[in-house]
Amino acid sequence: MRAGVSTVGQDELGLETRLMLRAAQLYYRLHLTQDQVGERLGVSRFKVGRLLDRALRESAVRIEIVHPDIRLVELEDGLCSRFRLRSAVVVDVPPTASPADQEVLARERVAGAAAAQLTAMRPTGAIGVSWGRTMLEVAAHLRPGWTAALEIVQLNGAMSRSARPTRAQEVVERFGLTSGASIQLMPAPAIVGTPELREALERDASVGETLAAARSAQTAVFSMGVVGTESVHLASGFIGEADLAALAEAGAVGDVLGRFLSLDGRIALPSLDRRTIGLPLEELAAKALNVGVAAGPGRGPIALAALRAGCINVMVTDEETATWVIDHA
Amino acid sequence: MRAGVSTVGQDELGLETRLMLRAAQLYYRLHLTQDQVGERLGVSRFKVGRLLDRALRESAVRIEIVHPDIRLVELEDGLCSRFRLRSAVVVDVPPTASPADQEVLARERVAGAAAAQLTAMRPTGAIGVSWGRTMLEVAAHLRPGWTAALEIVQLNGAMSRSARPTRAQEVVERFGLTSGASIQLMPAPAIVGTPELREALERDASVGETLAAARSAQTAVFSMGVVGTESVHLASGFIGEADLAALAEAGAVGDVLGRFLSLDGRIALPSLDRRTIGLPLEELAAKALNVGVAAGPGRGPIALAALRAGCINVMVTDEETATWVIDHA
DNA sequence: CAAGCTGCTGCTCATATGATCAAGACTATG
DNA sequence: CATAGTCTTGATCATATGAGCAGCAGCTTG
Numbered sequence: 001m002r003a004g005v006s007t008v009g010q011d012e013l014g015l016e017t018r019l020m021l022r023a024a025q026l027y028y029r030l031h032l033t034q035d036q037v038g039e040r041l042g043v044s045r046f047k048v049g050r051l052l053d054r055a056l057r058e059s060a061v062r063i064e065i066v067h068p069d070i071r072l073v074e075l076e077d078g079l080c081s082r083f084r085l086r087s088a089v090v091v092d093v094p095p096t097a098s099p100a101d102q103e104v105l106a107r108e109r110v111a112g113a114a115a116a117q118l119t120a121m122r123p124t125g126a127i128g129v130s131w132g133r134t135m136l137e138v139a140a141h142l143r144p145g146w147t148a149a150l151e152i153v154q155l156n157g158a159m160s161r162s163a164r165p166t167r168a169q170e171v172v173e174r175f176g177l178t179s180g181a182s183i184q185l186m187p188a189p190a191i192v193g194t195p196e197l198r199e200a201l202e203r204d205a206s207v208g209e210t211l212a213a214a215r216s217a218q219t220a221v222f223s224m225g226v227v228g229t230e231s232v233h234l235a236s237g238f239i240g241e242a243d244l245a246a247l248a249e250a251g252a253v254g255d256v257l258g259r260f261l262s263l264d265g266r267i268a269l270p271s272l273d274r275r276t277i278g279l280p281l282e283e284l285a286a287k288a289l290n291v292g293v294a295a296g297p298g299r300g301p302i303a304l305a306a307l308r309a310g311c312i313n314v315m316v317t318d319e320e321t322a323t324w325v326i327d328h329a
Numbered sequence: 330m331r332a333g334v335s336t337v338g339q340d341e342l343g344l345e346t347r348l349m350l351r352a353a354q355l356y357y358r359l360h361l362t363q364d365q366v367g368e369r370l371g372v373s374r375f376k377v378g379r380l381l382d383r384a385l386r387e388s389a390v391r392i393e394i395v396h397p398d399i400r401l402v403e404l405e406d407g408l409c410s411r412f413r414l415r416s417a418v419v420v421d422v423p424p425t426a427s428p429a430d431q432e433v434l435a436r437e438r439v440a441g442a443a444a445a446q447l448t449a450m451r452p453t454g455a456i457g458v459s460w461g462r463t464m465l466e467v468a469a470h471l472r473p474g475w476t477a478a479l480e481i482v483q484l485n486g487a488m489s490r491s492a493r494p495t496r497a498q499e500v501v502e503r504f505g506l507t508s509g510a511s512i513q514l515m516p517a518p519a520i521v522g523t524p525e526l527r528e529a530l531e532r533d534a535s536v537g538e539t540l541a542a543a544r545s546a547q548t549a550v551f552s553m554g555v556v557g558t559e560s561v562h563l564a565s566g567f568i569g570e571a572d573l574a575a576l577a578e579a580g581a582v583g584d585v586l587g588r589f590l591s592l593d594g595r596i597a598l599p600s601l602d603r604r605t606i607g608l609p610l611e612e613l614a615a616k617a618l619n620v621g622v623a624a625g626p627g628r629g630p631i632a633l634a635a636l637r638a639g640c641i642n643v644m645v646t647d648e649e650t651a652t653w654v655i656d657h658a
Numbered sequence: 659c660a661a662g663c664t665g666c667t668g669c670t671c672a673t674a675t676g677a678t679c680a681a682g683a684c685t686a687t688g
Numbered sequence: 689c690a691t692a693g694t695c696t697t698g699a700t701c702a703t704a705t706g707a708g709c710a711g712c713a714g715c716t717t718g
Contacts (some may be wrong), residue, residue, distance in 0.1 A: 015445065017396070017398065018398070018402070020396075021394065021396055021401075021402045022405075024394050024396075024399075025394065025402050025403075025406065028394065029394070033703085033704060033705090034704070034705070035703095035704075044667075044668060045668095045704090045705085046667075046668055046669085046706095047667075047668085049705070049706070050666095050667095053706090055394075059395065060394060060396035061393070061394050061395070061396075062393055062394075062395050063357045063390065063391075063392045064390070064391055065350065065353050065354065065357065065358070065384075065389060065390050065391075066389060066390070066391050067346075067349075067350055067353075067384075067390075069343070069346065069347070069350055070350050070353075070354070070389075072350075073347070073351055074354075076351075077354065116344065120371075362673085363675070364673095364674075374675090375676095375697075376696090378675070379696090379697095
């Protein structure tokens, strides 16, 4: 090797750096092999490798992902690592004219992604599901044969006496019809008037057996609701204005399976929770696969609360919600 | 492969693109192997390779060299490809307070680079050299043992009668002393009064033998001079004000070996050229290795002219000159 | 000047990557 | 409903790259 001559060191100009840039140019821009670069530069391919290594370490060469959607992947990674999730899906929701449209579109997009994610995951055995507008949309996106699961079981009470029914049954039915699984409903309201009644109902075979099935299911799919005048629980008549005021007072930010949480991930109003029929959150959190779906403006707080409660290990949501969660975690 | 299920096509979101970004993220940011990426994403490593390929082709991933000196390498490449050079060296010259300082610093930097380049190239046999301020500086930067060449020969006339001598002998001597090569001077002025005298001198053994040696040398090292009041030929008394005016009239932009060129690379003033003693440019251009050195503000035009004349195959210059040449080529 | 030390070089070998190919899946069309 | 064509997929093999190591040069220090 004649490299020895360079040891005379006539190098005020950073000859080594020059060599590095030249190597980077030939390798990254012209796509030569390290061998070819070495030949052109008169150095061994090992040296070329080391030069490129240095270029990368010293950030003389920057590799960046410039696709506009990369931020979604970054949000997904952020959610996964911060909350130890198995996976996360964050979808882009194009802006719409009105906030109402935005909410509808977000729900539609997120639900589609949730359905795709569920399909890809191929859950088996029994699958517990909640209800609500988002879950209804998820159900609508499921395609026949999406899972080989044997049973679909409702995770919480849903039977409504109101003029605007919950359509909870449709959710379960659609999950079942598209998969050939049997279905099991929870024939009870989401929330009743007293803890004693809740206990009595849960002890009764009608509700109790479904609850037992919900308990033993290895998979759960559920959405998150907001607290406030647009709450589905209010519309369905499960809670009244007084409850709403108490929830607001207690700092509730939304609900999971009808159980309202405050931002720290704890039950906001234990007295109300004791009147709520369905799987308790600790038991939900214990499942192997927990797909939580949050779609639409204002879902950030309840999403964060649910994540903190540890009852989600697969998150599906929109960019706005994910951003809020990451920013406030 | 369960990939079949994805063919149901619940993909308004560009699922494939999402996968691509995820792969790019894991591969380029987290530095996993394609195998590992494939495992995490549930696809084969071949698919990962194809995804990354696509990401690169579609510019979803951009690899850029961000080091501040990369522009110098780009200029070098530009010079090499535009003028079919063997190599080019473009050096950075930090700004100074005054233009005069700038010229001195540029000469110093470029000369250092030229000396380093020469050293790295290890020319053998005979080496022809020109003279001038830049060449003197190059000579000063040579370190003992820089070449195993046998002879250093002066390429053009240099003997001056003026108060300010050319110091051309110092250039040759320094080249010789640092290498152990013998030296051969050209004992004649650069330019004489008549073509006849030039011919007579070149026929004489004193000049003729040196000229023959200059002709047979396989390597040449020379600098480029500007035309104008600061011309070294004027200062040395080789040309007078009248010649200068004629050169300006003829569109001369500078000289190589005392031969003045116009921007198109041709002899600007043939009548003057016939009075110039030394190697003709066609013979210079025929050599295997021609190191041309241009340093300092205002050298762009003569550098371009010399390149167009085809008498350079290794260019050493500063950023300003290189930029000018590229922009005007 | 000797001796130890540091840092750099190129080597060997394991691994990662890319090119090419054959088979299968889906589409479009008769 | 068949069938040809196109696209995608994973396998094989050659090549490119990276990890770890031993040798050597130059520097420092006694």
